[in-house]
Amino acid sequence: MNKEKRLAILTRLRDDNPHPETELNFTTPFELLIAVLLSAQATDVGVNKATAKLYPVANTPQAILDLGLDKLKEYIKTIGLFNTKAENTIKTCRILVEQHGGEVPENRAALEALPGVGRKTANVVLNCAFGWPTIAVDTHIYRLCNRTKFAMGKTVDDVEQKLIKVVPKEFKVDVHHWLILHGRYVCTARKPKCGACIIEDLCEFKEKSE
Incomplete structure (x- = not known):
């Protein structure tokens, strides 16, 4: 996937959810x-x-x-x-x-x-908790990044290092939230909801579903 396409994907995800947060409840x-x-x-x-x-x-x-x-x-x-x-x-x-x-x-x-x-x-x-631009890669993000070809890797560590390399600085703090939420609710494991996906036309997954 090229730089321009990645930028377009990140921009759409940000526009759709400008202030993403973890779904875990916490105050400290x-x-x-x-x-x-x-x-x-x-x-x-x-x-x-x-x-x-x-x-x-x-x-x-x-x-x-x-x-x-x-x-x-x-x-x-x-x-x-x-x-x-x-x-x-x-x-x-x-x-x-x-x-x-x-x-x-x-x-x-x-x-x-x-x-x-x-x-x-x-x-x-x-x-x-501290606002660092770290990228936590879980199973959802690993699947999403490989399926879309956004940041491919054989292990979660590979995908994390690729994301660190290809995600522009302005997106780094929030990118893992956008990716995990997209993987959890749209680009789901068994049958991705391609028809309801805001980045479907940018995604490089070949076997798209309705």
Whole structure:
């Protein structure tokens, strides 16, 4: 895909949704961090239902440590892999209290050192909480970028590096929101809704559907 076509795609997505936001509910960097940690192999809707009950009771590292592992599990037991996620959340909270004064560090290496936090989670936190121009690539974005030929790669890391290279600076802060929402609701996995797509004429996917 050429530079002009990419620019046209990004411009349309921006015009359609000038101020995109994550669909995870949060009010602080810590709430976002825990929500993203819980969202692996789970839906944002499911995570929001759990955190809507958890955060009024405990929404700081110390408060979750005071809650304890067993009680935390009760709040998040509707989320897939909740046992592992609960253990990682407790470990993460302990590190935040002991090493970062109870605050979420605005630092990639420090974030990725937290249990259960990988590059994608760190990218989301740096982008959504701190406004960094990071691009978090999940399964939706990976599929969308390869299907449309916007930024092709064999792995999510490949796609991320390609996006960093080809997306102009003015779009970088918001691009992962536009792509994830488009992949989640329009360019869906089994049958993309090509007939309802605002970038259909620019997309290079050959097997388009109605």
